[in-house]
Amino acid sequence: MEWFYKFPHMDDDALRNLKKAIDEGFRAFTRAYGDTIESMFSPLQSFLLAADRFMTQTPWPIITAIILTIAWFASRSVKIVLSCLITLLLIGYFDMWTDTMRTVAMIFVCTVLSIAVGLPIGILMARSNGVKRVVNPILDVMQTMPSFVYLIPVVMLLGIGRVPGLIAVVIYAIPPMIRLTDLGIRLVDKDVLEAADAFGTSETQKLFKVQLPLALPTIMAGINQTIMMALAMVVVASMIGVQGLGQPVLKAIANQYFTLGMFNGLAIVGIAIIFDRVSQAYGKRLQKHREIVHG
Amino acid sequence: MAEQGLGGIAVRNLYKIFGADPAAYVDAVRNGLTKTELNDAHGHVLGLRDINLDIKSGCIQVIMGLSGSGKSTLIRHINRLIDPTAGEVLVDGVDVVKMNKDELRNFRRHQTAMVFQKFALLPHRSVLDNTVFGLEVQGIGRSKAIDVAMRWLERVGLKGFEHRYPNQLSGGMQQRVGLARALSNDAPVLLMDEAYSALDPLIRMDMQSVLLDIQNEIKKTIVFITHDLDEALRLGDQIAILRDGEVIQQGTSQDIVLRPADQYVANFVKEVNRGRVVQVEAIMAPLRSRTGGEQPTIPANVTIEEAIRALVSAPDGDVTVVDPSGKPVGTVSFRLLAGAMVNSREVEHRSFDAPAIVA
Ligand SMILES: Nc1ncnc2c1ncn2[C@@H]1O[C@H](COP(=O)(O)OP(=O)(O)OP(=O)(O)O)[C@@H](O)[C@H]1O
Ligand SMILES: [Mg+2]
Numbered sequence: 001m002e003w004f005y006k007f008p009h010m011d012d013d014a015l016r017n018l019k020k021a022i023d024e025g026f027r028a029f030t031r032a033y034g035d036t037i038e039s040m041f042s043p044l045q046s047f048l049l050a051a052d053r054f055m056t057q058t059p060w061p062i063i064t065a066i067i068l069t070i071a072w073f074a075s076r077s078v079k080i081v082l083s084c085l086i087t088l089l090l091i092g093y094f095d096m097w098t099d100t101m102r103t104v105a106m107i108f109v110c111t112v113l114s115i116a117v118g119l120p121i122g123i124l125m126a127r128s129n130g131v132k133r134v135v136n137p138i139l140d141v142m143q144t145m146p147s148f149v150y151l152i153p154v155v156m157l158l159g160i161g162r163v164p165g166l167i168a169v170v171i172y173a174i175p176p177m178i179r180l181t182d183l184g185i186r187l188v189d190k191d192v193l194e195a196a197d198a199f200g201t202s203e204t205q206k207l208f209k210v211q212l213p214l215a216l217p218t219i220m221a222g223i224n225q226t227i228m229m230a231l232a233m234v235v236v237a238s239m240i241g242v243q244g245l246g247q248p249v250l251k252a253i254a255n256q257y258f259t260l261g262m263f264n265g266l267a268i269v270g271i272a273i274i275f276d277r278v279s280q281a282y283g284k285r286l287q288k289h290r291e292i293v294h295g
Numbered sequence: 296m297a298e299q300g301l302g303g304i305a306v307r308n309l310y311k312i313f314g315a316d317p318a319a320y321v322d323a324v325r326n327g328l329t330k331t332e333l334n335d336a337h338g339h340v341l342g343l344r345d346i347n348l349d350i351k352s353g354c355i356q357v358i359m360g361l362s363g364s365g366k367s368t369l370i371r372h373i374n375r376l377i378d379p380t381a382g383e384v385l386v387d388g389v390d391v392v393k394m395n396k397d398e399l400r401n402f403r404r405h406q407t408a409m410v411f412q413k414f415a416l417l418p419h420r421s422v423l424d425n426t427v428f429g430l431e432v433q434g435i436g437r438s439k440a441i442d443v444a445m446r447w448l449e450r451v452g453l454k455g456f457e458h459r460y461p462n463q464l465s466g467g468m469q470q471r472v473g474l475a476r477a478l479s480n481d482a483p484v485l486l487m488d489e490a491y492s493a494l495d496p497l498i499r500m501d502m503q504s505v506l507l508d509i510q511n512e513i514k515k516t517i518v519f520i521t522h523d524l525d526e527a528l529r530l531g532d533q534i535a536i537l538r539d540g541e542v543i544q545q546g547t548s549q550d551i552v553l554r555p556a557d558q559y560v561a562n563f564v565k566e567v568n569r570g571r572v573v574q575v576e577a578i579m580a581p582l583r584s585r586t587g588g589e590q591p592t593i594p595a596n597v598t599i600e601e602a603i604r605a606l607v608s609a610p611d612g613d614v615t616v617v618d619p620s621g622k623p624v625g626t627v628s629f630r631l632l633a634g635a636m637v638n639s640r641e642v643e644h645r646s647f648d649a650p651a652i653v654a
Contacts, residue, residue, distance in 0.1 A: 214417075
């Protein structure tokens with residue numbers, strides 16, 4: 001009756017050997033290809049460094065002006081621009097400027113990378129149910145797997161540093177980008193697509209003149225979510241060497257510095273709110289003329 | 296300008312069945328399975344059954360029928376927005392059904408333009424950018440495309456609205472944007488699915504004139520779906536009436552009004568203004584020997600309404616009807632014309648004894 005009370009599991013030795021075999025296989029793979037893969041990511045490294053240098057070395061009034069300008073052109077709202085300004089001033093006043101700028105640079109690069117990778121995948125997914133069937137479960141895994149777990153292979157492959165951190169953040173943050181691109185394209189009114197067909201559009205024309213523009217508000221929502229998830233991931237990613245607001249938070253956890261953790265946490269919340277409000281206001285402005293209204 | 300000397304459209308033995316496995320039921324439908332039986336027993340919808348249509352180049356073919364009779368389905372076969380289950384659609388002698396992707400795309404770009412029942416405008420584009428869409432797809436330069444588009448926007452009465460967005464316009468205005476978009480394409484085949492249904496009566500008349508003007512200048516082959524019989528009669532060289540996916544009568548407007556094939560068609564034409572449709576030729580009395588040369592004459596192919604207008608100012612008595620070569624072929628009187636306008640069944644009967652009454 002023992003099997004009834006204790007789940008009959010795989011033989012201990014066999015299990016240990018299995019895990020060992022997988023680990024060794026992966027390690028061998030890393031030894032063989034690690035350098036090649038690392039060099040493949042070197043453009044990413046330079047991009048990240050350039051962004052980081054720009055954000056940390058440009059004098060703060062200029063950065064502030066740039067951010068406020070972007071916020072204004074995206075939202076056309078004085079209220080949003082003002083709250084951006086106040087948030088930035090507070091962050092600077094509490095001496096978190098450099099860390100914050102590092103994080104913003106990181107988020108910027110992550111977002112660009114997520115769009116560059118996620119948009120084409122989303123488009124492919126929308127065009128083919130086959131692709132969708134393959135990609136969907138992968139996205140499910142990416143979204144539900146605890147983020148610490150996939151830090152492990154990334155670190156094994158690329159070691160500790162910014163690029164592995166970046167990749168970990170992108171893996172965590174890219175699913176909404178892909179999902180909402182797919183959804184946005186699939187939701188495009190089929191009457192409008194039919195009209196495009198009737199005028200003899202090629203697939204490319206249809207994609208760029210009809211599907212993507214009409215899916216843009218949904219895609220913007222995807223970008224917004226990707227940014228939010230990337231921000232949530234920076235603290236975790238700082239465990240493997242990503243600089244920015246995450247590191248003081250880690251330090252605070254290790255040493256029980258309540259205030260340090262709180263301040264840096266609030267700074268993350270502050271820039272999250274800036275990103276969110278600005279990108280949502282932009283999305284809303286895009287939406288303005290897009291709903292189909294008859295009558 | 297696109298080449299307009301197109302060889303017309305011919306639809307041959309066209310069947311369309313909607314459902315999971317349409318090909319399996321074509322033969323059964325050919326052998327007389329009805330729409331209801333197909334739906335009840337097999338869960339498939341019969342869209343079109345054995346459609347045969349010949350639309351001559353440069354003519355306006357009107358398609359009528361109650362809601363759900365298959366009009367939109369039929370017109371979508373002409374540019375193959377819907378693939379038929381069986382049959383051929385020949386445009387200028389080429390079977391649209393057999394075209395490959397590239398041929399079909401070229402055909403749609405250069406040979407056809409379509410106005411949609413639900414407008415189907417691009418909501419993210421301004422009125423002007425919607426109107427240039429077809430030209431843009433063809434790869435025509437922006438400034439030239441804008442010239443053409445502005446001309447048509449002006450012609451449909453939307454000058455000054457070119458920078459608005461579709462959702463800022465009324466339904467009728469949106470429909471005219473759809474019309475301008477199709478006309479800008481300048482294709483020899485124009486497919487119009489209830490293109491005027493959202494227009495008010497005045498603008499509707501005006502848009503009908505636009506179409507007739509186009510037909511006077513450059514003959515296009517037009518397929519026009521409408522629910523409005525007066526519109527059908529005004530525009531249509533040929534009218535086809537659909538019911539449950541079948542053509543139950545086709546012919547000229549006179550044929551349809553004077554000789555409805557069955558009760559369904561008769562109900563359709565019951566309320567029509569006969570004076571605008573029926574020509575003098577169809578109701579005139581036979582020539583009598585004593586007709587003198589001093590009598591006024593009237594051409595055989597004018598409508599009753601026009602004849603009455605002419606006769607109001609003419610002296611009492613008979614008027615000689617002449618054929619295009621000037622040869623007398625019959626006579627009419629004011630009273631005969633008035634009688635023909637109000638009553639259908641007695642037309643043939645009256646045409647024999649009416650002269651006696653007048654005399
Ligand atoms: N994709 C489809 N799947 C199943 N049935 C369809 C489909 N498209 C059309 N039908 C059916 O075909 C028939 C004809 O539809 P269609 O749209 O051609 O009608 P219509 O004559 O244009 O009507 P209306 O005047 O309302 O526009 C209807 O019974 C409809 O339910
Ligand atoms: Mg219809």
